[in-house]
Amino acid sequence: xxxxxxxxxxxxxxxxxxxxxxxxxxxxxxxxxxxxxxxxxxxxxxxxxxxxxxxxxxxxxxxxxxxxxxxxxxxxxxxxxxxxxxxxxxxxxxxxxxxxxxxxxxxxxxxxxxxxxxxxxxxxxxxxxxxxxxxxxxxxxxxxxxxxxxxxxxxxxxxxxxxxxxxxxxxxxxxxxxxxxxxxxxxxxxxxxxxxxxxxxxxxxxxxxxxxxxxxxxxxxxxxxxxxxxxxxxxxxxxxxxxxxxxxxxxxxxxxxxxxxxxxxxxxxxxxxxxxxxxxxxxxxxxxxxxxxxxxxxxxxxxxxxxxxxxxxxxxxxxxxxxxxxxxxxxxxxxxxxxxxxxxxxxxxxxxxxxxxxxxxxxxxxxxxxxxxxxxxxxxxxxxxxxxxxxxxxxxxxxxxxxxxxxxxxxxxxxxxxxxxxxxx
Amino acid sequence: xxxxxxxxxxxxxxxxxxxxxxxxxxxxxxxxxxxxxxxxxxxxxxxxxxxxxxxxxxxxxxxxxxxxxxxxxxxxxxxxxxxxxxxxxxxxxxxxxxxxxxxxxxxxxxxxxxxxxxxxxxxxxxxxxxxxxxxxxxxxxxxxxxxxxxxxxxxxxxxxxxxxxxxxxxxxxxxxxxxxxxxxxxxxxxxxxxxxxxxxxxxxxxxxxxxxxxxxxxxxxxxxxxxxxxxxxxxxxxxxxxxxxxxxxxxxxxxxxxxxxxxxxxxxxxxxxxxxxxxxxxxxxxxxxxxxxxxxxxxxxxxxxxxxxxx
Numbered sequence: 001x002x003x004x005x006x007x008x009x010x011x012x013x014x015x016x017x018x019x020x021x022x023x024x025x026x027x028x029x030x031x032x033x034x035x036x037x038x039x040x041x042x043x044x045x046x047x048x049x050x051x052x053x054x055x056x057x058x059x060x061x062x063x064x065x066x067x068x069x070x071x072x073x074x075x076x077x078x079x080x081x082x083x084x085x086x087x088x089x090x091x092x093x094x095x096x097x098x099x100x101x102x103x104x105x106x107x108x109x110x111x112x113x114x115x116x117x118x119x120x121x122x123x124x125x126x127x128x129x130x131x132x133x134x135x136x137x138x139x140x141x142x143x144x145x146x147x148x149x150x151x152x153x154x155x156x157x158x159x160x161x162x163x164x165x166x167x168x169x170x171x172x173x174x175x176x177x178x179x180x181x182x183x184x185x186x187x188x189x190x191x192x193x194x195x196x197x198x199x200x201x202x203x204x205x206x207x208x209x210x211x212x213x214x215x216x217x218x219x220x221x222x223x224x225x226x227x228x229x230x231x232x233x234x235x236x237x238x239x240x241x242x243x244x245x246x247x248x249x250x251x252x253x254x255x256x257x258x259x260x261x262x263x264x265x266x267x268x269x270x271x272x273x274x275x276x277x278x279x280x281x282x283x284x285x286x287x288x289x290x291x292x293x294x295x296x297x298x299x300x301x302x303x304x305x306x307x308x309x310x311x312x313x314x315x316x317x318x319x320x321x322x323x324x325x326x327x328x329x330x331x332x333x334x335x336x337x338x339x340x341x342x343x344x345x346x347x348x349x350x351x352x353x354x355x356x357x358x359x360x361x362x363x364x365x366x367x368x369x370x371x372x373x374x375x376x377x378x379x380x381x382x383x384x385x386x387x388x389x390x391x392x393x394x395x396x397x398x399x400x401x402x403x404x405x406x407x408x409x410x411x412x413x414x415x416x417x418x419x420x421x422x423x424x425x
Numbered sequence: 426x427x428x429x430x431x432x433x434x435x436x437x438x439x440x441x442x443x444x445x446x447x448x449x450x451x452x453x454x455x456x457x458x459x460x461x462x463x464x465x466x467x468x469x470x471x472x473x474x475x476x477x478x479x480x481x482x483x484x485x486x487x488x489x490x491x492x493x494x495x496x497x498x499x500x501x502x503x504x505x506x507x508x509x510x511x512x513x514x515x516x517x518x519x520x521x522x523x524x525x526x527x528x529x530x531x532x533x534x535x536x537x538x539x540x541x542x543x544x545x546x547x548x549x550x551x552x553x554x555x556x557x558x559x560x561x562x563x564x565x566x567x568x569x570x571x572x573x574x575x576x577x578x579x580x581x582x583x584x585x586x587x588x589x590x591x592x593x594x595x596x597x598x599x600x601x602x603x604x605x606x607x608x609x610x611x612x613x614x615x616x617x618x619x620x621x622x623x624x625x626x627x628x629x630x631x632x633x634x635x636x637x638x639x640x641x642x643x644x645x646x647x648x649x650x651x652x653x654x655x656x657x658x659x660x661x662x663x664x665x666x667x668x669x670x671x672x673x674x675x676x677x678x679x680x681x682x683x684x685x686x687x688x689x690x691x692x693x694x695x696x697x698x699x700x701x702x703x704x705x706x707x708x709x710x711x712x713x714x715x716x717x718x719x720x721x722x723x724x725x726x727x728x729x730x731x732x733x734x735x736x
Contacts, residue, residue: 194621194622195622195623196622196623196626196627197623198621198622198623199592199598199621199622199623199624199627200437200598200623200627201537201538201560202537202538202557202558202559202560202561202595202598203537203538203558203559203560204559205621205622271541272537272538272541272542313514316514316516317514317515318515318534318536318538318539318542319536319537319538319542320536320537320538320558321536
């Protein structure tokens with residue numbers, strides 16, 4: 001099987017490529033990247049004229065809900081949603097039921113992604129057994145099973161000693177510790193950002209300090225242990241400042257921001273919109289400015305969605321008891337392209353934050369168009385205008401604060417291992 | 426003038442004209458409550474449901490009396506907990522009540538935003554918020570305004586001090602919005618643990634020294650302290666210390682204007698946020714508030730359910 005992608009603008013930040021090139025795919029792998037490859041004898045020729053051709057996008061923070069919460073999402077629908085957003089590889093969080101703290105579940109997820117799914121699934125396992133914050137999972141064994149990092153996900157590891165030992169042990173296997181930084185005690189049951197809006201709405205606030213305090217601790221523990229630390233979905237100015245400073249000191253830290261945290265403020269919660277309820281919460285305009293500064297100067301490595309599908313029954317309740325999160329994989333690309341439009345990132349930098357940089361953070365061997373690698377490719381129309389309609393998204397869930405919003409840019413064709421996983425009709 | 430709202434969720438949504446209309450309507454209804462036969466046929470045939478997810482005696486009774494004095498059929502439903510713990514969702518409960526052709530649902534709920542949630546999902550029924558979480562308690566604020574206006578002849582230009590747990594008070598928020606809309610100066614005071622961020626931006630003056638808040642005030646509103654919150658919580662060391670620094674007593678009330686009035690939404694914690702000498706003193710108008718509460722609730726029910734212009 002020989003496929004030729006012709007006339008596209010190829011953007012591959014891993015090789016610092018941004019030029020009009022053709023890509024030849026043979027038996028699922030990229031075998032040639034050149035000007036004017038002869039289409040003669042091809043099984044298929046894809047005309048990418050006017051389109052961007054990039055490595056398949058990589059989302060290192062998703063919740064696929066499988067096993068245990070298949071009524072919200074499963075690996076088939078979650079990866080289908082990924083493909084529609086241009087993603088070809090996902091790192092999925094372990095808060096399934098049972099939680100992913102073992103080899104069997106890890107293998108199940110990888111296998112289901114490969115056999116039934118539309119994207120590569122790279123499981124993140126818990127740091128502690130049963131996500132209880134007490135004893136460590138079998139990290140070496142899990143690495144061999146294909147796990148790419150350890151995180152107790154939404155549950156912060158409150159005990160500093162447990163986290164320190166986890167970091168030390170993980171560093172010996174060159175595995176990253178991934179943290180959802182939120183001090184539960186300081187958060188004090190907060191359900192939105194603490195500030196004027198929470199006061200007006202009478203909702204319990206979650207101060208920026210809850211995030212910053214935990215990141216401070218985690219950065220120092222990373223410094224002393226030498227572990228690779230990846231900080232999830234940062235949302236506050238102080239988080240950016242702390243990580244910027246730690247990087248200068250040589251701490252091995254990476255971090256991500258979600259599209260919603262660089263797009264929406266706490267104002268979105270007004271009217272008690274449960275679709276604007278997130279953990280960490282949507283913050284202020286100043287925090288958004290800090291996210292953009294962090295992306296522009298490279299402090300923030302990756303854009304990740306924290307795709308968190310929820311059934312309507314988990315969302316359609318009183319605000320304070322509604323589930324956190326949104327479905328994010330189909331809106332991530334256009335929201336990232338807005339940063340290019342605003343002049344925050346170049347197109348190449350934007351693609352970098354969605355491909356090679358997140359791949360590097362978790363040592364995922366994807367996110368490049370180098371000759372010889374599996375052909376994971378997104379073909380993107382950066383000018384396609386569309387309107388978000390939750391009924392047309394590919395997730396089982398419909399929870400998004402972007403319903404009805406105008407978007408520019410979308411994946412037109414997504415290939416994994418040279419096979420089409422999504423084609424926009 | 427026609428009332429433009431289908432629901433009463435908060436005073437934040439009410440304009441000066443709305444508030445004036447409610448107060449005028451309530452003033453005209455107050456006389457009914459002083460008659461020997463306290464009943465008019467205004468809302469005959471209307472069905473009003475008190476849907477209370479939190480305990481309440483005063484507010485529920487007041488709404489119930491208001492409905493009955495207007496000849497509406499009123500029923501009370503006491504529920505407990507949120508939809509999550511209760512098993513049936515709030516939406517289902519409300520739609521069931523609506524399906525029985527209720528005209529108004531009066532709702533109290535521990536979750537901020539619950540009445541707003543309900544109002545967005547009902548098609549014919551009106552919703553009155555009788556207190557939601559820490560958000561709003563509009564009928565309380567309106568009865569406060571009515572009481573202030575009765576005693577002071579006006580609201581505009583007055584200085585009103587509200588003292589207590591502002592962070593967890595829906596009364597404070599509703600009073601703040603309504604008083605600001607009517608042109609009063611609002612001072613909010615309490616221990617710093619009970620003062621949430623953003624109050625200045627919302628138009629209030631904020632004090633941790635209640636003497637400064639009381640100084641030259643025309644009206645002092647004391648908020649109820651949740652006794653059950655003491656112990657195992659960090660908002661204040663002890664009720665004893667709270668009473669020492671944050672209660673209204675015979676000394677600090679002298680800092681207010683000589684003709685200042687003292688208000689409290691009830692129920693009183695005598696000896697905690699207010700000394701009995703002040704609560705029973707000649708400046709207190711606390712029972713006037715209760716009396717006006719019925720009139721205000723009659724006015725709200727009339728404005729929402731009594732409008733028969735189209736018929």
